[in-house]
Amino acid sequence: xxxxxxxxxxxxxxxxxxxxxxxxxxxxxxxxxxxxxxxxxxxxxxxxxxxxxxxxxxxxxxxxxxxxxxxxxxxxxxxxxxxxxxxxxxxxxxxxxxxxxxxxxxxxxxxxxxxxxxxxxxxxxxxxxxxxxxxxxxxxxxxxxxxxxxxxxxxxxxxxxxxxxxxxxxxxxxxxxxxxxxxxxxxxxxxxxxxxxxxxxxxxxxxxxx
Numbered sequence: 218x219x220x221x222x223x224x225x226x227x228x229x230x231x232x233x234x235x236x237x238x239x240x241x242x243x244x245x246x247x248x249x250x251x252x253x254x255x256x257x258x259x260x261x262x263x264x265x266x267x268x269x270x271x272x273x274x275x276x277x278x279x280x281x282x283x284x285x286x287x288x289x290x291x292x293x294x295x296x297x298x299x300x301x302x303x304x305x306x307x308x309x310x311x312x313x314x315x316x317x318x319x320x321x322x323x324x325x326x327x328x329x330x331x332x333x334x335x336x337x338x339x340x341x342x343x344x345x346x347x348x349x350x351x352x353x354x355x356x357x358x359x360x361x362x363x364x365x366x367x368x369x370x371x372x373x374x375x376x377x378x379x380x381x382x383x384x385x386x387x388x389x390x391x392x393x394x395x396x397x398x399x400x401x402x403x404x405x406x407x408x409x410x411x412x413x414x415x416x417x418x419x420x421x422x423x424x425x426x427x
Contacts, residue, residue, distance in 0.1 A: 218396065220295075220404045223263055223277035229256060258307025258361045259291055265361070265382060266292070271392045273301070274400045282412040283343045290337055293407070295400045296392070302341060302356040304334045306365075313368035331374065334358050348406050350399070 232249040273294035294301035311322035319329050338356045359377045
């Protein structure tokens with residue numbers, strides 16, 4: 218059951234419109250293309266989750282604020298006793314892990330996406346510190362693109378690779394989820410932490426509108 222749908226952001230719509238009307242600077246063009254690719258990956262994840270037979274309560278695309286810190290979560294699945302946080306990546310190509318560092322197959326270091334996942338989980342725990350609910354949180358980094366390959370990844374990492382999506386679904390569908398008013402209340406509380414003025418809108422106003 219989807220409590221909060223995923224929509225195209227105002228930022229993406231504005232950049233898409235600008236891209237049709239003008240030649241965006243290289244930096245902004247790359248940023249825009251990454252937004253488009255990211256949305257495509259998230260929509261593919263939504264399609265995958267729509268096929269789950271054991272239905273959680275789903276919140277998509279959350280821009281949250283806690284203790285004056287802002288963060289974004291691609292999807293949250295609310296189940297009895299456990300909250301599942303999903304960070305979705307639409308990476309394409311070959312990558313490898315060396316220690317805590319991530320690289321493209323050509324040796325270029327990239328930002329470790331597990332750090333973002335860890336930060337989001339920590340901030341989500343801070344939100345639940347303010348809520349009267351005793352629930353555990355589990356986080357997963359999902360690589361949705363079938364053209365993605367990752368080498369040297371420990372099986373203990375909270376990563377779901379494209380080749381594991383079907384097995385992950387089968388494992389999930391073994392859960393017997395019975396949603397109650399408690400899960401609805403948790404969803405409403407989480408939605409109350411939404412940040413109404415995300416940095417993307419501030420960026421657009423200061424860079425393109427003013």
